[in-house]
Amino acid sequence: MNEAGFRTAPIQAAEPLIELRDVGKTYGGAVPVEVLRGISLAIYPGEFVAIMGASGSGKSTLMNILGCLDRPSRGQYRFAGRDVSEFGRDELARLRRDEFGFVFQSYNLIAAATAMENVEVPAIYAGLVPEERRARSAELLGRLGLEERLDHRPNQLSGGQQQRVSIARALMNGGRIILADEPTGALDTRSGADVMALLASLADGGHTVILITHDKEVAQHARRLIEIRDGRIVSDTGPEPRRTTGGPALPAPHGGSAQTSLLDESAEAAKMAVRALRSNIFRTVLTLLGIMIGVASVVAMLAVGEGAKQQVAQRIGSLGSNLLMIRPGAPNERTGEGGTIATLIPDDADAIVQEIPNVIAAVPERSGSVTLRLGNRDYQTTASATSPDLPTVRNWPVQSGSFFTREDQDAQATVAVLGQTVAKNLFGESDPLGSFVLVKNVPFQVVGVMSPKGASPGGGDQDDTIIVPITSGGLRLFGERFVRMITVAAEDVGQIAQTEADIRTILTKRHGREDFQIRNMASFIEAVNATQQTLSILLASIASISLLVGGIGIMNIMLMSVTERTREIGIRMATGASTRNILQQFLTEAVVVAAFGGTFGVMLGFAAGFAIQAAGLPLQFTLSPVLMAFGCAVLTGVVFGFAPALKAARLDPVAALSAE
Structure with a gap:
């Protein structure tokens, strides 16, 4: 007789697979509830045990503890001689994966997965490669009579079929211990009998089967009956005598021949x-x-x-990042639109080129609004008087004809180069080369047409211009020799700051004071x-x-x-x-x-x-x-x-x- 007063059979000499020693379970809260009260129990390999009790007796809590889904509040749980309380979350997960198979009353199948996919779940976490998982799953379902239902989802299966899928899942990794919680509770009589026969055959094949039920008739299928009431074991028929069993009817894969890699897991x-x-x-x-x-x-x-x-x-780059723009007027003065501050002259550009080594070219510019006439057609545009180095400094090539030369500049020749907009508006599709255009009633011969330049950084049309030599423009169009800007191209951008300082020194010396402003385009672009x-x-x-x-x-x-x-x-x-x-x-x-x-x-x-x-x-x-x-x-x-x-x-x- 044990402490509870019921008979127990002699304990077998073999070591218990599962052993509970004075296990209790209390759920906390405002009023703590003690569900299990000092459970002591030993279950041996190969037993078919039924734990029977009414609702609220604690049998489901006991099953959760046996299956390592829950931990006892007190007492000791030993599995194969090891104290389970020493296991962490992941160690318990491995124990459930490798040793236990759960068969639930409500089946607990994943609704979105097929029968095969549901059965494969434990093997996924065991690390079996997909080919072995699928073969194992198909084999198990086939032995359970579901070979025609492999690709059916749970809602396409009957209750009995779903429970068979649940059993196959329990056996996927071997399931040395099958924990069945009310496995027939949701089934009709015939399906329930089939499931119980299946569990009995698993026990005969060497599995340890633990059946949780409230039905005495179902419990009679087991070879050992334990009754629980109010959290205590009130009767136990005791471990059955040791007997020789055959090998497992459904052998465990336990590891398989190949394990999944991290890439396989991620996939x-x-x-x-x-x-x-x-x-x-x-x-x-x-x-x-x-x-x-x-x-x-x-x-x-x-x-x-x-x-x-x-x-x-691109627009700023068309001006060049190696450029220095020199404008007339002291730094605290601003050039007005109504006139020109007379401090810069073309000779200043020549002096810069001759005296500063890092300068490629210095281009003086003087521009103003003019009226062009071709035949009986007038056109308002901007005339720019400059030097022959403009195409090089501004990176603006000639499309047709040629740009005027230094000889043209020295001879004050009345030659002109047209921007694309002026050429199209005056000549349309005709070739303007060689034609004469009146600029402020002064005839200028067209010697070239510039390539398209596009809009300026300020938004103006750079192609709407006529370009003439600085000498011809200053004398014949604007009536003055002063310029509005000198554009300097530096050879080495890395030395442009020094070049700017040298220009400031030279022009200050020439003018007797600093009556000009210099803008560094490299800094502006930055x-x-x-x-x-x-x-x-x-x-x-x-x-x-x-x-x-x-x-x-x-x-x-x-x-x-x-x-x-x-x-x-x-x-x-x-x-x-x-x-x-x-x-x-x-x-x-x-x-x-x-x-x-x-x-x-x-x-x-x-x-x-x-x-x-x-x-x-x-x-x-x-x-x-x-x-x-x-x-x-x-x-x-x-x-x-x-x-x-x-x-x-x-x-x-x-x-x-x-x-x-």
């Missing part, structure tokens, strides 16, 4: 993620929209910013580029707000997914999923959503960009912003998916399985 997690997301496609699409809009905004806005930057750079860079960052920051909103959407959907799939998480934990497995699963789902959203967002960004380009705005797609936007989308999935994934990984298996 499997991605596959399960896609399946889970597909099960609620509408909500997934709404979440994708947030990421798509964010990525598309980043791609399109950065392309617009880069296009604007390139356009401005300032413009810095401004454009700032604008690009601003545009990207604004677009990133959409990405942030998309990330919040991912967190929302993942938190909802964890809540809705709590029972599935419990199933995975019961079948051997470790903390890392669950964390990887839900984090992968977040990354998959973000990756899909990023991919479609990039496509949408290109489409939006081409639409903007069609509207006439400058656009420049580069690889870096695209990769950055996609990378940020994936990173958003990782960051915002981590908290929900961690929440899922930290769920208690028992609480997860009992969730509705």
Whole structure:
């Protein structure tokens, strides 16, 4: 007789597989509830045990402790001689994966997975490669009479068939111990009898079967009967005498010939993620929209910013980054539109070229509004009087004919070169070379036509001009020899600051005072580029707000997914999923959503960009912003998916399985 007063059979000499010593379980709260009260129990390999009791007797709590889904509040649980209290979460997960197989009353199958996929779940966490998993799953289902139902989902199977799938899953990794919780409770009489016969055959084949039931008739199928009431064992027929059994009817794979790599694990997690997301496609699409809009905004806005930057750079670059612009007037004076400050003359340009070694050319310029006449047609434009070095300094080649020469300048020849706009407006499709055009009633012969230059940085049309020698223009058109600007081209941009200082010294010496201003175009271009860079960052920051909103959407959907799939998480934990497995699963789902959203967002960004380009705005797609936007989308999935994934990984298996 034991302490509870019931008879026990002599204990076998073999070491118990499962041993409980004075185990108790109390659930906390405002009023603590003691569910198990000093349970002591030994179960030996190969036994078929039924634990019977009414609702509320503690039998389900006992099963959860036996199956390492829950921990006792006190006492000791030893498995194969080891104290289970010393096991961490992941060690318990491995124990459930390798040693236990659970058969639940409500089947606890994953609704979105097929029969084969449900059976494969434990093997996924055991590390079997897909080919071995599928072969093993098909074999088990075939032996259980479900060879025609391999690709059916749970809602396409009867209750008995679902329970057989549950049993096959329990045996996937070997299932040395089968824990069956009310396995016939949801079945009709015939299906229930079939399931009990199957469990009996598993016990005969060498499995240790522990049956939890309230039905005495079902319990009679077992060879050992334990009755529990009010958290105590009130009767135990005791361990059955040792007997010789055959090998397991359904042999355990235990490890298989090949184990999955990290890449295989990630691929499997991605596959399960896609399946889970597909099960609620509408909500997934709404979440994708947030990421798509964010990525598309980043791609399109950065392309617009880069296009604007390139356009401005091209316009400024047409002036040259190695240029120094000298204008008349002291630094505190400004040149007015009504006249010219008479401080710069063409001889100043000659002195700069002759005396400063880093200077390629110095081009004096004097411009003003003029009226051109060809036949009976008048045209208002700008005349620019300059030197023959203009095409070199401004990087502005002649398209047809030639530019005037230094001999033309010295001879004060009345020759002219037309910009594209003037040539088209005066001559249309005719060749203007050799023709004479009246400029302020002075005939000038056209000797060349410049190539298209486009708009200036200030927005004016650089092609709407007629260019004449500085001597001819000063004498015949403007009536003065002073110039409005001297453009200096430096040979080495790295020494342009020294060149600027040398020019200042020479002109101050020539004029007796500093009555001029120098603008360094290299510094100007740097300032413009810095401004454009700032604008690009601003545009990207604004677009990133959409990405942030998309990330919040991912967190929302993942938190909802964890809540809705709590029972599935419990199933995975019961079948051997470790903390890392669950964390990887839900984090992968977040990354998959973000990756899909990023991919479609990039496509949408290109489409939006081409639409903007069609509207006439400058656009420049580069690889870096695209990769950055996609990378940020994936990173958003990782960051915002981590908290929900961690929440899922930290769920208690028992609480997860009992969730509705």
